[in-house]
Every structure is written in C-alpha cells, then in structure tokens.
Amino acid sequence: MGPRPAIVCLTASGAALAKEIATAIGGEVFGKAGRVGDDVHEFDAFSELVADFFLAGRPIVGLCAAGILIRAVAPFVADKTTEPPVLCIAEGAKDVIPLLGGHRGANDLTRRIAEAINGQAVITTAGEGAFGLALDDPGAGWVLQNPQDAKPVMAALLAGAGASVEGDLPFDTGQLESGEALRLIATEKVVEGDDRTLVYHPKSLCLGLGASRNCPPEELIELAETALAEHGLAERCLAGVFSVDLKMDEVAVQAVAERFDVPMRFFTAEDLERETPRLANPSDIVFAEIGCHGVAEAAALAAAGETGTLVIPKRKSAMGTVALARAPAPLMALAGSERGHLSVVGIGPGEAAMRTPQATRAIAAADELVGYGLYIDLLGPAAAGKVQKAFPLGGEEDRCRYALERAGEGHKVALVCSGDAGIYAMAALVYELLDRAEAAGGVSAAARRAAVDVVPGVSALQAAAARLGAPMGHDFCAISLSDLLTPRDVILQRLEAAASGDFVIAFYNPVSKTRRDLLNVARDILLRHRPGTTPVALATSLGRPEETIRHRTLETLQVDEVDMLTTVLVGASQTRDFDHAGHRRVYTPRGYAKKLEKGAA
Numbered sequence: 216m217g218p219r220p221a222i223v224c225l226t227a228s229g230a231a232l233a234k235e236i237a238t239a240i241g242g243e244v245f246g247k248a249g250r251v252g253d254d255v256h257e258f259d260a261f262s263e264l265v266a267d268f269f270l271a272g273r274p275i276v277g278l279c280a281a282g283i284l285i286r287a288v289a290p291f292v293a294d295k296t297t298e299p300p301v302l303c304i305a306e307g308a309k310d311v312i313p314l315l316g317g318h319r320g321a322n323d324l325t326r327r328i329a330e331a332i333n334g335q336a337v338i339t340t341a342g343e344g345a346f347g348l349a350l351d352d353p354g355a356g357w358v359l360q361n362p363q364d365a366k367p368v369m370a371a372l373l374a375g376a377g378a379s380v381e382g383d384l385p386f387d388t389g390q391l392e393s394g395e396a397l398r399l400i401a402t403e404k405v406v407e408g409d410d411r412t413l414v415y416h417p418k419s420l421c422l423g424l425g426a427s428r429n430c431p432p433e434e435l436i437e438l439a440e441t442a443l444a445e446h447g448l449a450e451r452c453l454a455g456v457f458s459v460d461l462k463m464d465e466v467a468v469q470a471v472a473e474r475f476d477v478p479m480r481f482f483t484a485e486d487l488e489r490e491t492p493r494l495a496n497p498s499d500i501v502f503a504e505i506g507c508h509g510v511a512e513a514a515a516l517a518a519a520g521e522t523g524t525l526v527i528p529k530r531k532s533a534m535g536t537v538a539l540a541r542a543p544a545p546l547m548a549l550a551g552s553e554r555g556h557l558s559v560v561g562i563g564p565g566e567a568a569m570r571t572p573q574a575t576r577a578i579a580a581a582d583e584l585v586g587y588g589l590y591i592d593l594l595g596p597a598a599a600g601k602v603q604k605a606f607p608l609g610g611e612e613d614r615c616r617y618a619l620e621r622a623g624e625g626h627k628v629a630l631v632c633s634g635d636a637g638i639y640a641m642a643a644l645v646y647e648l649l650d651r652a653e654a655a656g657g658v659s660a661a662a663r664r665a666a667v668d669v670v671p672g673v674s675a676l677q678a679a680a681a682r683l684g685a686p687m688g689h690d691f692c693a694i695s696l697s698d699l700l701t702p703r704d705v706i707l708q709r710l711e712a713a714a715s716g717d718f719v720i721a722f723y724n725p726v727s728k729t730r731r732d733l734l735n736v737a738r739d740i741l742l743r744h745r746p747g748t749t750p751v752a753l754a755t756s757l758g759r760p761e762e763t764i765r766h767r768t769l770e771t772l773q774v775d776e777v778d779m780l781t782t783v784l785v786g787a788s789q790t791r792d793f794d795h796a797g798h799r800r801v802y803t804p805r806g807y808a809k810k811l812e813k814g815a816a
Contacts, residue, residue: 217272217274217320218271218272218273218274218579218580219241219242219243219273219274219600220237220240220241220242220243220273220274220275220276220300220324221242221243221245221268221273221274221275221276222236222237222242222243222244222245222276222278223245223246223258223261223264223265223268223275223276223277223278223279224244224245224246224247224251224255224277224278224279225246225247225250225261225278225279226247226250226251226278226306227250227251227252228306229246229251229278229279229306230244230246230251230252230255232278232304232306232309232332233246233255233276233278234255235331235332236276236304236328236331236332238331239327239328239331239332240276240324240327240328240331242274242276243256243599243600244256245257245258245264245596245599246258247259247261256596256599256600257596258595258596260567261279261283261287262283262286262287263567263568264567264596265277265284265287265288266287266288266290266291267567267570267575267596267597268299268579269287269288269291269298269299269301270291270572270575270576271575271576271578271579271580271597272297272299272576272579273299273579274299274300274301274302274316274320274321274324275288275299275300275301275302276302276304276324276328277301277302277303277304278304278306279303280303281303281312281314284301284303284314285314288301288315291572292315295315295316295319296319296362297319298315298316298319299315299316299319300313300315300316300317300319300320300321300324301313301314301315301316301321302314302321302324302325302328304328304334308334308335309329309332309333309334309335310334310335310337311325311328311329311332311334311335311336311337312325312337312339313325313337313338313339317338317339317340317349319352320352322338322340322349322352323354325337325338326338348386348387348388348390350365350368350369350399350413351365351366353384353385353386353415354385354386355545355547356385356417356418356419356544356545356546356547357385357415357416357417357418357545358415358416358418358451359413359414359415360406360408360413360414360415360416360449360451361407361408361409361412361413361414364408364409364410364411364412364413365413367410367411368397368410368411368412368413371396371397371411372391372392372397375392376392376394376396376397377391377392377393377394377395377396377397378391378392378393378394378396378397378398378399379393379394379395379397379398379399380399381398381399381400381401381402382400382401382402382415383401384399384401384415385401385415385417385545396411397411397412397413398411398412398413399412399413399415400412400413400414400415401415401416401417402414402415402416402449403416403417403419403420403448403449403452403541404447404448404449405447405448405449406449416449416451416452417452417544417545418452418453418454418545418546419452419454419541419542419543419544419545419546420448420452420453420454420526420539420540420541420542421453421454421455421457421514421515421516421518421519421523421539421540421541421542421546422439422453422455422456422457422471422475422477422515422537422538422539423456423457423458423510423511423512423513423514423515423516423518423537423538423539423540424439424456424457424458424462424467424468424471424510424511424514424535424536424537425458425459425462425501425509425510425511425514425529425535425536425537426458426462426465426467426468426534426535426536427534427535428465429466429534430465430467430534430535431467431534432466432467432469432470432471433470434467434532434533434534434535435467435468435470435471435532435534435535435537436467436470436471436474437532438530438531438532438535438536438537439471439474439475439537440474441530442527442530442537442539443539446526446527446539448526448539450475453475453477454477454518454542454545454546454549455472455477455478455479455480455518455546455549456468456471456472456475456477456478456479456480457479457480457481457482457514457515457517457518457551458479458481458482458510458511458514459481459482459483459484459487459505459507459510459514460481460482460483460484460552460664461484461505461664462481462510463479463481463554463555463664463665464554464663464664464665464666467534467535478549478553479553479554480518480549480550480551480552480553481514481551481552481553481554482513482514482517482550482551482552484505484506484507485506485507486517486551487507487508487509487510487513487514487517488502488506488507488508488513489517490507490509490512490513490516490517491507491508491509491513493512493516493525494508494509494512494513494516495512495525495528495529496509496512496528496529497509509529510536511529511536511537511538512525512528512529512538512540514538514551515538515539515540516540517550517551518540518542518546518549518550518551519540519541519542519543520542520543520550522543523540523541523542523543524540524541525538525539525540526539526540526541527539552625553625553627554625554664554665554666555621555622555623555624555625555626555627555628555661555664555665555666556622556626556627556628556665556666556667556668557618557619557621557622557628557629557630557645557665557666557667557668558577558580558581558627558628558629558630558667558668558669558670559630559632559636559637559640559641559642559645559667559668559669559670560574560577560578560629560630560631560632560636560670560672561574561632561633561634561635561636561637561638561640561669561670561671561672561673561674562574562578562590562593562594562631562632562633562634562672563633563634563672563673563678563758564633564634564673564675564678564757564758564759565593565633565756565757565758565759566758566759567595567597569673569678569758570672570673571670571671571672571673573670573671574670574671574672575597577629577670578594578597578598578629578631579597580627580629581601581627581628581629582601582602582626582627582628583601583602583603583604583621583626583627583628583629584598584601584602584603584604584628584629584631585603585604585606585614585617585618585621585628585629585630585631586605586606586614586630586631586632586641587605587606587607587608587614587633588605588606588607589633590631590632590633591603591605591631593633593759594631604617604621611641611644612644612648614630614641615630615641615644615645615648616648616658618630618645619645619648619649619658619662619665619667620658620659620661620662622662622665622666622667623658623659623661623662623663623664623665624661630645632672633672633675634672634673634674634675634678635671635672635673635674635677636669636670636671636672637669637671638674638676638693638723639693639695639723639724642669645667646667649662649663649667675721675723675754675757675782676691676693676721676723676782676784678754678757678758679721679752679754679757679764679782679784680784682754682757682764683752683754683764683784683799683800683801684800684801684802685801685802685803686719686750686752686784686786686790686801686802686803687719687721687784687803688802688803688804688805689719689787689789689803689804689805689806690716690717690718690719690787691718691719691720691721691787691803692713692716692718692719692720692721693720693721693722693723694706694709694710694713694720694721694722694723694737695722695723695724696722696723696724696725696726696730696733696734696737697723697724697727697730698730698733703733706733707736707740710736710737710740710741711740714740714741714743714744714745715744717744717745717787717788717789718787719784719785719786719787719790719803720741720784720785721782721783721784721785722734722737722782722783722784722785723782724779725774725777725781725782725783726774726777726778726779726781727779728779731774732774734772734774734777734783735774738769738772741769741785742769742770744788745769745786745787745788746769746788747768747769747770748768748769748770749768749769749785749786749787749788749790750766750767750768750785750786750790750791750792750801751766751767751768751769751771751772751783751784751785751786752764752765752766752767752783752784752801753765753767753776753777753781753782753783754781754782754783754784755778755780755781755782756780757782766792766799766801769785784801786801786803787803789803789804790802790803791803791804
C-alpha cells in the first residue's frame with residue numbers, strides 16, 4: 216500500500232471539499248494556516264509543502280489553480296515512470312485534472328474523486344481518451360513485461376491497426392479493432408515482447424524460501440532461477456518472496472528479493488504449521504528445529520491463500536530450499552509481515568528546504584517518528600498523521616533502544632536527528648546497541664533482525680559554512696566540547712592536536728547550563744597557535760526563524776554570547792574575511808594563489 220494522498224487546500228470552502236475527497240480516497244487534508252479550520256493539518260509555505268510531498272512520492276491533490284501546483288513541482292519533474300500523481304481540482308466547476316503521474320495511478324484517482332464529488336474527470340492521455348485504457352499501466356496485480364514498447368503499440372492502435380488478444384487481460388479491450396498487426400498477451404509463461412507485442416504478467420506466483428544460516432546468496436538465487444526456468448515461468452509473475460520470520464535478516468533471502476525486485480514477507484512458525492496438511496514434503500526435522508513442518512512450501516502456500524496451489528514442490532540445494540505456489544488471482548496485497556525497518560534520518564538544520572530528498576522520502580515511508588521533541592516539531596506537516604514518540608534531552612539511549620525494538624516488531628520507524636545523523640547524533644548509538652550483547656544491555660533478537668540504514672543530512676557545520684562563504688575550503692575538523700561522555704583530558708588533547716595542526720575547527724556542544732569553561736580553555740589553546748585576529752563565527756538556530764550569524768575574532772570570542780544551539784566555527788591561520796556586496800564573507804584558501812605564483816615564475 217502506497218502513501219496516503221495529500222489533499223492541499225487554500226480556503227475554507229476548499230477545506231470542506233477536501234474533507235469530502237479525503238473520506239472517499241483515504242487521504243489527509245492540509246490547509247493554509249489561518250484560512251481553514253483547526254481540524255486539518257496546517258501549513259505556512261505552499262510550495263515547500265507540495266515539493267516535500269512530491270519528493271517523497273506522495274500523491275498530491277491540489278484544490279487550487281493549476282499554475283501554482285505546476286510551479287511548485289516543476290524543479291523536480293524528471294521521470295514520468297517514478298513521479299507520483301499530481302491532480303488539480305477547480306473548486307467551482309469540480310473539474311478533476313491529472314497533471315502528472317497519469318500512468319502511475321493519477322487517472323484512476325481522478326475517476327474516483329470525480330465520482331465521489333459528482334465532478335468531471337478531465338483525462339488527457341491519448342489511450343485513455345481514445346480507448347479508455349492505458350497500455351503501460353495495467354493496474355494493481357499486473358505488470359507489463361516490455362513497457363518501452365507501449366508507446367509504439369499505442370501509436371499503431373491510434374492509427375487504426377487491429378490487435379489480437381491472448382489470455383485474460385486486466386482491462387477492457389472492447390473498443391480496440393480486432394486484427395493480427397498487434398498482439399496483447401496475458402500469460403505466466405516466458406514470452407518476449409516487441410514493438411508490436413505487449414506481454415502482461417499477473418502477479419500470482421509466490422516464491423517460498425528456506426535457508427540455513429549464512430546460506431550463500433548466489434546458491435539460493437540460482438536455485439530459484441532454475442526452478443522458474445525449468446517450468447517456463449516468467450520472473451515478473453512473482454508477487455514476492457516468503458519465509459519464516461526467523462529469516463528476516465538472512466542475507467540470502469534478501470538477495471533473492473533484490474534479484475527479482477519483489478517484496479519480502481514473513482510468517483511465524485505457528486502460521487506455517489497451519490499449512491502442514493497441504494505440504495508435499497513435510498519434515499519432522501524442521502518441526503523439531505523451529506516449530507513447523509516446512510518453510511519453503513508452507514510460506515508459498517500461506518502467501519497464495521486458502522485456494523492457492525503448489526506449482527513447484529520443495530527443491531533443495533546444500534543450504535537452501537525453494538517452492539512455488541500459485542494464487543487463484545493476481546495478488547493486490549500480500550499476506551505476511553514486512554521486515555521491520557529503522558531509518559536514522561538527518562533532517563538538516565531545521566528548514567524544509569535544507570532537508571535532502573532522501574530524508575524526505577524516509578520520513579514519508581515511516582509509520583512512526585522517534586526523536587527529541589524539538590526535532591520532530593521541525594518536520595512540520597511532514598510529520599502529520601504519523602505516530603510520534605518524543606524523548607527529552609538526555610534520553611538518547613532510551614530513544615535509540617525504543618526505535619530499534621519498534622522496528623523489531625515490524626514497524627517502519629524513522630529516528631530523526633538534527634543535522635547529519637552520523638555527526639554527534641544517534642547513528643553511532645544505534646549501531647553500538649546492535650553490536651552490544653543483549654545480556655550486556657543490547658537490544659533483543661527481534662530488533663537485530665530489523666533492517667537499519669542511515670540517511671545523511673546537511674550538518675550544522677555545513678550549513679554554517681554555507682552562510683559564511685567557504686571557511687572550510689581547506690582541512691578542517693569537528694570537536695565536541697561536551698564532557699558528559701568524553702573525558703575532559705581527552706578533549707584537551709584533541710584541542711592541542713587540532714590547534715597545532717592548524718585546522719579550521721567546528722565546535723559542537725560548546726556550552727551547557729552547567730559547563731561554561733571549556734570554550735574559554737579552547738580559545739586560549741588556539742591563541743597560542745594562531746593570530747588573535749583569526750575569524751570566528753557564531754551560528755545559532757540555523758535554518759529556523761530565529762537564526763543568527765555573528766562575526767567575531769578569536770581574541771574577542773566571549774563565552775556569554777554562546778548557547779547550546781550555537782555552532783562555533785574558528786578559522787585556521789590562513790582563513791580570511793572581507794566584505795562582499797554588503798555581507799561579511801569568510802573563506803580559507805586552498806593555495807591556488809601560490810600555485811599561480813609558481814607557474815608565473
């Protein structure tokens with residue numbers, strides 16, 4: 216199931232219609248702050264909101280002029296095969312117009328909305344207009360084997376060519392001329408398409424997998440490929456790969472899913488044991504080990520449903536097993552549990568414009584957001600409608616442990632961090648908990664089976680540097696002045712090393728309510744190695760409305776000007792500052808001037 220459509224409105228009258236649409240299509244309503252009621256998600260910046268949703272792959276329904284929708288997404292439009300549906304609705308006339316994503320669900324969404332509000336669907340794609348079908352979008356449960364040939368086939372149909380139909384296609388072909396010039400084929404078998412032949416495969420085959428621990432991925436892939444090839448079955452008919460939940464983290468199972476580009480789903484041993492009467496090869500040995508009489512056959516049959524049939528009984532290799540079952544109809548949704556997933560997401564300094572598209576997508580894909588409350592609040596409308604678990608400062612380990620355990624329960628979790636998730640943030644602690652034995656305070660076995668990835672963000676030092684000019688144009692380092700986790704003598708040692716090495720330095724956690732002296736100590740150490748006129752910048756609340764940038768020198772730096780939300784950037788001995796077009800700019804040269812001097816000599 217994809218992300219919920221976002222219905223965006225700008226007026227109170229639009230909000231009423233938006234709520235009607237949301238009820239019909241299972242969407243969420245977002246309204247311009249101050250113009251709509253309190254019972255919708257409010258936003259301030261229309262273009263930022265719409266761009267955020269578009270980059271996240273979320274369907275967008277705008278109750279507004281088409282022009283402002285187009286301008287909001289125009290910088291990001293690149294590939295019609297991946298862009299989400301974008302629809303525009305004229306409130307008065309109730310015309311529903313798909314602007315983008317016509318062959319990725321927008322046309323169907325347009326018809327559903329038009330029917331719900333008694334409006335008019337204005338669909339402009341050629342095939343839809345002439346024949347009421349989109350050849351490259353067969354709908355849920357089906358896939359076109361050769362989508363690159365849909366355009367020439369549709370062009371031939373529009374030119375009057377006739378087509379023969381083989382098998383039960385997923386759309387009505389009654390308006391097509393009959394003939395032999397073109398072929399439209401629905402089949403589970405391997406058939407090659409071309410610019411006169413379109414081949415449609417039903418997603419009706421379920422691949423069950425079993426594997427010994429650390430089974431070589433290539434072994435299980437080859438076993439699955441051979442089974443399909445020997446029966447002449449098309450790989451694109453696979454709806455997914457299925458196994459027991461103990462194999463969620465088995466690399467070979469993941470590799471098979473990646474090889475066939477299909478989802479993974481998992482069942483408990485109890486679920487699989489219920490399939491025992493239908494198994495061709497029940498095993499008492501497997502039952503003794505994990506509590507069910509089979510994995511590959513049972514998982515395939517459980518996925519195919521009560522009326523599914525076993526097509527390929529269990530086949531074995533040294534460390535793997537595969538089996539294949541057929542569902543009675545293409546699968547619109549998959550049985551079984553998804554593997555839990557934790558994304559540790561760097562959301563940047565704060566403003567949405569500095570959040571990466573990858574971070575935006577990770578947040579949109581999550582069903583639960585975890586983090587320090589301020590960081591979740593910074594997400595604004597992107598966090599709307601999601602389960603949220605906020606933790607206070609100082610609860611870092613509890614925060615990471617909770618996120619991992621929730622992912623271990625099968626949830627999609629985003630652990631949000633300001634700046635970059637790997638720079639003085641939660642990514643390291645997440646991996647520390649995974650590396651630590653459970654008895655020594657690590658996480659549960661279920662949490663260890665969840666997928667974990669880190670999504671980078673724009674760090675505070677990058678954001679501050681960009682505001683200043685290019686202070687980190689040469690070698691630089693970052694040092695945290697917090698002695699909560701790092702001994703004071705280690706911090707002092709690092710300060711001495713960075714000072715003698717003449718690095719540009721970004722100080723994180725420069726002060727706290729109870730720790731005010733280390734920044735003064737750092738300044739005094741640096742003054743022994745670089746001029747007192749060295750440029751210093753104090754960057755506070757970057758990317759937020761209260762953002763401030765203050766320019767100082769090393770000898771005038773005062774700790775009372777710095778708070779916990781400030782990043783302190785100290786230049787190297789060669790760092791320069793100057794006025795440009797009314798702004799103070801800071802840069803650290805890389806030595807190009809010296810290179811030019813040598814060349815001239």
